[in-house]
Amino acid sequence: MTDRPIPTTGRSRRRFDAPETTPEDHWRAIVLFGRNVASYKFALGKSLIELAVEAKTEVNLEELAIPFSRHVAEHLQSADKQATSATSRYLDACRAFNRGEIPQDQLIDRTVELGFTNVIDAFHIVNGAPTPTTFFTDERRSGGGIRLTDALLQTVIGGQAVNLPMEIESRWRLVETAWELNLPKHLVSVQYEPEAQGLVVEDSRQRRRSVTGARGALSGYQDGACFYCGGAVDASMAVGVDVDHFLPWSLGSLGFPYNLDGVWNLVLACPTCNRGEGGKSARIPTLRYLESLHDRNEYLIGSHHPLRETLMLQTGLTEPLRASFLRGAYADAARLLIHTWEPPPQ
Ligand SMILES: [Zn+2]
Secondary structure (H helix, E strand, O other): OOOOOOOOOHHHHHOOOOOOOOHHHHHHHHHHHOOOOEOHHHHHHHHHHHHHHOOOOEEOHHHHHHHHHHHHHHHHHHOOOOEOOOOOHHHHHHHHHHOOOOOHHHHHHHHHHHHOOOHHHHOOEEOOEEOOOOOEEEOHHHOOOEEEOHHHHHHHHOOOOOHHHHHHHHHHHHHHHHHHHOOOHHHOOEEEEOOOOEEEEEOOOOOEEEEEEHHHHHHHHHOOEOOOOOOEOOOOOHHHOEEEEOOOHHHHHHOOOOOOOEHHHEEEEOHHHHHOOOOOOOOEEOHHHHHHHHHHHHHHHOOOOOHHHHHHHHHOOOHHHHHHHHHHHHHHHHHHHOOEEOOOOO
């Protein structure tokens, strides 16, 4: 079992119930909470989604190598560091392909030979143990490749089908950017850029680099649901979900002394909750949502480099300090804005 923190939306009030986790939860645990020494898990995850959507079940290593190598080669073009180790024969082969020095069939051969060494074994491992759901079985010992499971198929065509591919892409971008920056971990800070609705980081010369869309980066930590009402959202489209400042952005013009664009203050909300009639607009949510925000932020802390470090830098090194930070910010916001808001009952 994974020991990840409790999700925050809809189902979050199950703190003392027996946790009923779903295959979607296990998929997200793999994508969001595993430790990474290379980005191959993300390439494999994206490949699994594509192959399952094509209704494949038995996949030999050559077939798997096609999407896998395409994803790694594409990501190398925007971020040359795809592993924590200094050298990698496999990444060198992908770079040679990108430079036009080797053809695709040779890249496929190199992928079969070098690309899957650890990732097929390690894919399902989260917090030191395999997830309860198996998304593929390894048939390499009997001369095969991998066999995709029904659980994978159901997960990638299920209710969260639109969100899972972008969640994996966003997580990949966050990890590779953190590696590329090469800053001490405690100095990596992810911020929100409202105009582009994207996340940015500052490099060692304080230049801002865009990383990924905020919707894809936050969706997995809210189970693809609205933070306030728990209704499913479509994070793949800007019209399907809003990036909401929990403590309203308008506080900035009132001299509010906190960084409102920090990841700690960003949640995804359905358009009805955020801007519909009776929507939140520039009000602060009632206190119980502050608790949900704290839970959500602790959930982000479970995600390693760079969101963990970002949350610690922005709100405190320990859980009590982070709770006290939120209490302080909330109290100051309440003094300025007075009115609180709750989503209308559904
Ligand atoms: Zn909502």
